[in-house]
Amino acid sequence: METMNIVVLIKQVPDTWSERKLTDTDHTLDRDAADAVIDEINERAVEEALLLKEAHGGKVTVVSMGPDRATDAIRKALSMGADEAVHISDAALHGSDTIQTAKVLASAIRTIEGVDLVVAGNEATDGRAGAIPAMLAELLGLPQLTHARRVEVEGTEVRVERETEDGITHLAAELPAVVSVGEKINEPRYPSFKGIMAAKKKPVTTLGLGDLGIDPSEVGLAAAFTSVVESAPKPPRGAGERVEDQGDGGVRIVEYLAAQKLV
Amino acid sequence: MSEVLVLVDHVDGAVRKSTLELLTAARRLGEPSAVVVGAPGTSAKIRESLAGHGAAKVYVVESDTATDLLVTPQVDALALLAERTSPAAVLVSATAEGKEIAGRVALRTGSGWLVDVDDIAADGVATQSVFGGAYVVKSKVTTGTPVITVRPGAIDAEAAEGAATEEAVEVPVAEASKPVRVTGREPVVAGDRPELSEASVVVSGGRGVGSADSFSVVEELADALGGAVGASRAAVDSGYYPGQFQVGQTGKTVSPQLYVALGISGAIQHRAGMQTSKTIVAVNKDPEAPIFEIADFGVVGDLFTVAPQLSQEVAKRRG
Numbered sequence: 406m407e408t409m410n411i412v413v414l415i416k417q418v419p420d421t422w423s424e425r426k427l428t429d430t431d432h433t434l435d436r437d438a439a440d441a442v443i444d445e446i447n448e449r450a451v452e453e454a455l456l457l458k459e460a461h462g463g464k465v466t467v468v469s470m471g472p473d474r475a476t477d478a479i480r481k482a483l484s485m486g487a488d489e490a491v492h493i494s495d496a497a498l499h500g501s502d503t504i505q506t507a508k509v510l511a512s513a514i515r516t517i518e519g520v521d522l523v524v525a526g527n528e529a530t531d532g533r534a535g536a537i538p539a540m541l542a543e544l545l546g547l548p549q550l551t552h553a554r555r556v557e558v559e560g561t562e563v564r565v566e567r568e569t570e571d572g573i574t575h576l577a578a579e580l581p582a583v584v585s586v587g588e589k590i591n592e593p594r595y596p597s598f599k600g601i602m603a604a605k606k607k608p609v610t611t612l613g614l615g616d617l618g619i620d621p622s623e624v625g626l627a628a629a630f631t632s633v634v635e636s637a638p639k640p641p642r643g644a645g646e647r648v649e650d651q652g653d654g655g656v657r658i659v660e661y662l663a664a665q666k667l668v
Numbered sequence: 669m670s671e672v673l674v675l676v677d678h679v680d681g682a683v684r685k686s687t688l689e690l691l692t693a694a695r696r697l698g699e700p701s702a703v704v705v706g707a708p709g710t711s712a713k714i715r716e717s718l719a720g721h722g723a724a725k726v727y728v729v730e731s732d733t734a735t736d737l738l739v740t741p742q743v744d745a746l747a748l749l750a751e752r753t754s755p756a757a758v759l760v761s762a763t764a765e766g767k768e769i770a771g772r773v774a775l776r777t778g779s780g781w782l783v784d785v786d787d788i789a790a791d792g793v794a795t796q797s798v799f800g801g802a803y804v805v806k807s808k809v810t811t812g813t814p815v816i817t818v819r820p821g822a823i824d825a826e827a828a829e830g831a832a833t834e835e836a837v838e839v840p841v842a843e844a845s846k847p848v849r850v851t852g853r854e855p856v857v858a859g860d861r862p863e864l865s866e867a868s869v870v871v872s873g874g875r876g877v878g879s880a881d882s883f884s885v886v887e888e889l890a891d892a893l894g895g896a897v898g899a900s901r902a903a904v905d906s907g908y909y910p911g912q913f914q915v916g917q918t919g920k921t922v923s924p925q926l927y928v929a930l931g932i933s934g935a936i937q938h939r940a941g942m943q944t945s946k947t948i949v950a951v952n953k954d955p956e957a958p959i960f961e962i963a964d965f966g967v968v969g970d971l972f973t974v975a976p977q978l979s980q981e982v983a984k985r986r987g
Binding site: 421422423424425426427432445446502503504507527530531532533534535536537538539540542543544546547548549550551552564567569570571572573574575576577578579582588589629630631632633634635636637638639642644645646647648649650652653654655656657658659661662663665667668 | 679738739743763764765767768769770771772774775776779780781782783784793797798799801802803804805806807808809810811812846847848849850851852853854855856865893911912917918925926935936937940943947948949951955960961962963964965966967968969970973974975976977978979980981982985986
């Protein structure tokens with residue numbers, strides 16, 4: 406293969422350092438409650454895509470589905486060095502579940518010609534389904550090499566070290582393929598000033614559902630295959646007893662644990 | 669009574685505990701049918717354990733290639749059986765692999781699916797804990813066959829008699845999808861300590877532990893309490909302890925009976941991985957550490973004097 410045509414998926418999520426909330430009305434994410442940032446694992450996905458591009462030549466296209474303000478996350482990826490972006494934005498997508506999200510992302514990826522590799526984060530910090538990359542492989546009919554801690558491309562073959570709670574699994578497949586990366590894959594680069602300036606001029610194509618040939622009635626909260634019956638914030642955990650260690654801290658803990666029948 | 673398909677998670681000829689938990693949950697919804705996908709001879713080794721937890725049927729999907737492929741043999745088997753048996757639900761453990769399998773089965777069968785469920789009621793309404801335990805959500809699948817992934821350790825496995833009648837199933841290999849080949853496996857070597865996400869006691873160390881060597885103070889307390897060892901992200905990032913033991917937003921989510929935090933400040937990302945623990949005990953030098961806001965019992969002090977004393981006292985009581 407001469408050069409690589411890489412698609413990298415990114416998602417804007419509520420910052421895990423801020424208080425995250427669900428809305429009272431329809432139990433969807435309260436996007437105004439928390440700061441919105443590019444999900445950290447996506448920065449690693451972008452980094453891995455850029456490393457592959459630097460090694461093999463080619464192009465990195467960012468694909469993101471989300472409301473208008475997701476452009477901030479997209480710009481971040483472009484300022485790191487991605488070449489262009491596709492932003493899927495449509496009011497009808499509000500409240501879509503993972504099934505609908507995977508279908509919309511697959512449609513958008515199909516609009517990009519000659520894709521060799523789709524790179525994604527293994528699991529978003531908000532939904533934590535951890536299955537979108539596998540679901541894209543299912544929809545696109547591509548091999549899935551997910552939860553990678555190491556990715557290698559040689560010729561037309563991609564090899565991955567998959568790391569999960571089961572241990573390490575070595576995987577190999579022919580391109581095109583879907584890869585998802587885990588925490589240990591790399592350290593993402595910081596955008597340079599030059600990168601930030603250049604990102605402003607990089608092309609971002611905005612696609613609505615009409616552009617993807619998707620009927621708005623097939624997506625969104627009303628068409629989701631699952632529904633939330635109720636949601637409630639857990640009552641905050643109160644602070645219990647706190648003591649200063651007077652040389653008997655360990656003993657005091659054991660006494661507490663014994664009273665709770667924990668030892 | 670409708671069947672409920674349960675995907676059996678097995679390793680080295682033994683059923684994982686999470687599968688027995690799934691069988692227990694399945695009995696609330698209908699009659700459990702275990703689905704065993706693996707190399708020839710797998711079912712023979714594990715059938716008894718499935719029978720002991722109420723499996724009425726065991727679908728045996730064995731082939732020489734099952735272990736050479738990733739995820740797709742399980743997806744093919746569950747999708748075929750879901751179509752053939754119209755089950756009340758398909759249950760899968762919410763592990764990394766289980767969630768990938770479930771998502772693909774849901775797509776293939778045109779069904780909705782639920783992630784990381786803590787509990788399921790007889791009417792199929794599932795309880796989930798989201799944003800690291802900040803919210804409790806009840807939801808249900810409204811389209812197709814509910815595909816539900818259950819968090820390992822969330823439901824207590826209960827023994828029950830089942831016939832575990834075996835039925836061999838031939839699954840045609842889907843030709844459309846290109847395969848991914850498994851070229852090697854390095855399974856996690858189980859240590860003497862319980863698995864982090866299944867342990868009833870977890871003792872974690874943070875930045876305050878100060879070095880990889882001093883993590884032995886955390887390990888000693890974990891061993892005294894018969895628990896697992898965890899680490900905060902700060903401790904993992906500083907190289908004090910391996911990443912597989914990280915507790916928090918980007919690590920494991922644990923909810924043991926007892927969680928002991930040693931030298932952990934309690935940043936929101938750490939709390940997201942442990943705040944559903946039943947009892948939390950914290951030791952930290954800094955009286956302002958946010959971990960004290962959620963600790964049931966806190967000691968402001970030096971973990972290097974408090975923790976060894978605690979280990980000793982626990983050992984004394986256990987005789």
